[in-house]
Amino acid sequence: MTGPLLEMTGVHKAFGPNAVLRGIDLQVAEHEVVVLIGASGSGKSTLLRCVNGLEAVDAGEVVLRTPGSTLTVSDARVDLDAVRRRVGIVFQQYNLFPHLSAVQNVALAPRRVLRRSRGQAERAARELLARFGLADRADAYPDQLSGGQQQRVAIVRALAMDPEIVLFDEITSALDPQLVGEVLDVVRELTTAGMTIVMATHEMGFARDVAHRVLFLDAGTVVEEGTPAQIFGAPTHPRTRQFLARVSTGTATRGGIDA
Amino acid sequence: MSVPQGGTTAVAAPLPYVDPVRRAAARRRTVRDALIATASLAVFVGAVALWASRLPGWPAVQASFFDGEILRSSFLPTLQALVLNIKMFLVAELLILPLGLVVALCRRSRAPVLFPLRAVATVYTDVFRGTPTLLVVFLLGFGVPALDIPGLTPEPVVWGTVALVLSYGAYVGEVFRAGIASVHPSQGMAARSLGLSQWQTSRFVVLPQAVRRVVPPLLNDFVSLQKDTALVGVLGPIEALRQAQIISYDEANFTPYVAAAVLFIALTIPLARFTDWLQARQERRTSIAGAR
Ligand SMILES: Nc1ncnc2c1ncn2[C@@H]1O[C@H](COP(=O)(O)OP(=O)(O)O)[C@@H](O)[C@H]1O
């Protein structure tokens, strides 16, 4: 494999007259943990959704280099199902399937997409749930789980497809504060296991801990990019400083930033 | 195998404690409410009966609609004829469900190549929802046998049932469509993000949720279908209403219709109560989920 696992070059995306991404360049190497920060509406979610083809880009390239193949996500002829088998994504609102138990949620895609047998898929699902402390909740339905448990199941569901890269889109923003920790612990464990991750978050402390690289997005462009120490310790761009100041003084709490 | 407590099966929770005095009071209230309800019903029915029986036309109405002798003698033949109604709706229901589902899926398809399917499904729904069911029964029941197509049965019961299937298929298709639309798009998005195809997403994520939600309105349509089987009687088959009509002509009395009415009501009540129960259960579930 030559080149980064994920490469975005000059990506533009607009919704009608609203230009949301305006020339995004991003490269993510294998095992790298990249964190996207920025105010609400700066384009973090849209960027992530362009990676797995939930949104089609207007211009630029999105390329995914996996051991077996190189997939140009931005190419209209690409097999998006093939892309999504290799890219996991976890959303702010969990989006578990309410008619399926935790283990069935996790086993669904391996069964139907990877054609595993039911027994095999569910056994693997239980093992994976157990690894993240959810063994005793495996047969519970989503409405019987706390928000933190639901989000952990959603993460496990993405991992069950054995993705090359996982995208996290503000996965703790919908949680009660006391539940944020258990979800972030799961992410932390994944980073130590060497998973390639792109994560949009407002948890600055966590970002500083786990990120290899932090990107500050503003109005659809990457304004500043660097190591956590650089971005949080010595931001050079005035917009970055302004944003971080607002976050740290608490005028932009989680609700305020991403209401 | 000894399973340690606290495994997957929950440890038996202690019974909630309710003050015995309050418990007794609550039980007394329940009994009292039931008594009041019963008495109130009796008074109400009595008042209506008294009012009706004092109307000047009552004796004539009673003689032609509520003749005890005729009611008894017409009951059994009408009940026997009702078997045909039951057969018709059982067969019709089995056909309507897949038809409605297919129509709903066609109408929701977005792929350009599937446009013909979408167009056909839309026209079908418009036509059969807009045409009185009785008219569809007439057209198919008299029209198709008259065509004398080789290989096709001219049996009116069959074509009457087909008419019911087509008419109700249009309604049920709309019920399914509404159910599918009620599943939040984020569910489809989550499924597609896992690599499931459009079809797999419908089959394993959207439809199971949609079908669960539409069971009560669906059963409501089926209650309506049960009595509309009587429409097929216009084609000649002796179903319950037609049987009642025949006896009514013989006896020059309307009482057999009352017998038929009672039988149709008895037929629909179980399904109606079942629908109520399901709906109540669903409401309870959503309110619990909503309170979380
Ligand atoms: N599907 C969509 N249709 C129209 N506008 C959208 C859509 N998705 C996002 N937007 C707009 O794009 C902008 C960026 O949104 P988003 O990527 O969600 O930002 P962030 O995740 O950083 O808060 C917002 O102004 C939002 O209203």
Ligand SMILES: [Mg+2]
């Ligand atoms: Mg967002």
